[in-house]
Amino acid sequence: MRLGYDLTTEQSQRLVMSPVLLQSLRVLAMSAQDLGDYAGEALLANPMLEEVTPFKEGLQEYLREYYSADAPRRGAGSLPHRSYAEEGRYPDPAEQRSGGEQSLAAGLAEQLGMTKVQEPVRSLCRYLIDCLDDSGYLTVTSDEIIALTNGAVTEAQIEEAVALLQSFDPAGVGARSAAECLSLQLARTGRMDSVYSALLEEYLPALSANHIREIAAALGTTAADIQQRADVIRSLSPAPGARYQDSEETVYLLPDVLLEETGDGFRAVINERIVPSLRVSAYYESLMKEDAADAETQKYLKERLEGAVRLLKAIEQRKETIRRIAQCIADHQTAFLRGGAQQMRPLTMQQVAEETGVHVSTVSRTVRGKYMECPAGLLELRSFFSGKLGEDGVSTKSARAVLAGILKEEDRRKPYSDETIAGMMQERGIAISRRTVAKYRGQMGIPGSSKRRRYS
Numbered sequence: 001m002r003l004g005y006d007l008t009t010e011q012s013q014r015l016v017m018s019p020v021l022l023q024s025l026r027v028l029a030m031s032a033q034d035l036g037d038y039a040g041e042a043l044l045a046n047p048m049l050e051e052v053t054p055f056k057e058g059l060q061e062y063l064r065e066y067y068s069a070d071a072p073r074r075g076a077g078s079l080p081h082r083s084y085a086e087e088g089r090y091p092d093p094a095e096q097r098s099g100g101e102q103s104l105a106a107g108l109a110e111q112l113g114m115t116k117v118q119e120p121v122r123s124l125c126r127y128l129i130d131c132l133d134d135s136g137y138l139t140v141t142s143d144e145i146i147a148l149t150n151g152a153v154t155e156a157q158i159e160e161a162v163a164l165l166q167s168f169d170p171a172g173v174g175a176r177s178a179a180e181c182l183s184l185q186l187a188r189t190g191r192m193d194s195v196y197s198a199l200l201e202e203y204l205p206a207l208s209a210n211h212i213r214e215i216a217a218a219l220g221t222t223a224a225d226i227q228q229r230a231d232v233i234r235s236l237s238p239a240p241g242a243r244y245q246d247s248e249e250t251v252y253l254l255p256d257v258l259l260e261e262t263g264d265g266f267r268a269v270i271n272e273r274i275v276p277s278l279r280v281s282a283y284y285e286s287l288m289k290e291d292a293a294d295a296e297t298q299k300y301l302k303e304r305l306e307g308a309v310r311l312l313k314a315i316e317q318r319k320e321t322i323r324r325i326a327q328c329i330a331d332h333q334t335a336f337l338r339g340g341a342q343q344m345r346p347l348t349m350q351q352v353a354e355e356t357g358v359h360v361s362t363v364s365r366t367v368r369g370k371y372m373e374c375p376a377g378l379l380e381l382r383s384f385f386s387g388k389l390g391e392d393g394v395s396t397k398s399a400r401a402v403l404a405g406i407l408k409e410e411d412r413r414k415p416y417s418d419e420t421i422a423g424m425m426q427e428r429g430i431a432i433s434r435r436t437v438a439k440y441r442g443q444m445g446i447p448g449s450s451k452r453r454r455y456s
Helices: 019-029 032-045 055-066 082-087 093-098 104-113 121-130 142-148 155-166 178-188 194-202 204-208 212-219 223-234 282-289 295-332 349-356 360-367 396-409 418-427 434-443
Strands: 049-051 257-262 265-270 278-280 371-374 377-380
Touching (some): 104 121, 194 204, 265 295
16 A cells, blocks of 8 residues: 555536625615615725716605605505605605614624625625514525525535624624524623523423423422523513614605506516616726726726626616516416405415526515505515415415404404304305414414403
């Protein structure tokens, strides 16, 4: 047997996280208002970018048009505050965010900017910040990110980015569950131990029901100890991002998608008036081609050109993805959109993903915070989705609506049991079990009959 060192060459294939792909994922998840802000920052930072038409002024004009003559037919959630309409003035959407406390995303991005971390973890962390919900929880899984990037990143890199995000303030941000959120806060204060871990992972429901003695017996400790720990857990915040939400903020919604009626349905069209219209600067591009600048300037301009092209491609891809998904929705919901049906047809994101050839998580990112102008008003794209309930094809959304109607009419001194409600719904043509009634009631935040009972 020969031992020693040899110098050999070897070919291998590996996927590299594309900057275009990362930027496309971020841009796709943005609302129209976020995209406008993002494009404005890019214009300031990149001389190779310029506006085809002034976006800010154009958006102001569109706001004025959209919330004036046609305002009565808009969805209730899209109407502006009365004082603005009466006074004939319309606020700058960017100004609505500039006042008051810094947003959660902005605060996290600022902390990321002050952290030394290599790619692709930095870009992944930036993407994760865009995937937080209002409570500060992550809404994307490692499997979804790996699928979206075609395996260009590893689970280890994603976990490193998640850990980095979870190290930022406020404590608990970036959690994937309530237990993890509370664990992060306990760990930040140095209190986390095996008993707290067991309480959060196994006994949270029992703890919320105040079963102190039972938990103490199961964990081999005293009731006083569990009571003290319960008080600590209750002092933590299950929604660390909630304090960044401004309840007084007026949100001005605008349609990302417009519908054009055709002979056999509707055609979905992107509303170009709320999308920044950018292009590469002809002046700087000619400066590069004519070699009118020195080598260092040429290198700088080349890097900025690549960044500009990435952004333009990301915006175009965002528009096309939204259009395709909106068109698929319109094709399924034609009867509802025409007013011929009171309820939408059952439709799932998985169905749309299969028909449009994208990953289901892409559908989820696309429909969140994007709106379509319909005869019924301004509706968020994700409001068109509802799963089937049983073989009769009734949607879960419709079933919950019927359930809410039944509960609204009940005598609170003699509230209906879940079994009674199931029977009443079956009389209305909705086959549903008592367990499903309890599930939907819980999702709607409605307590059981014993807690709904009133004595006066």
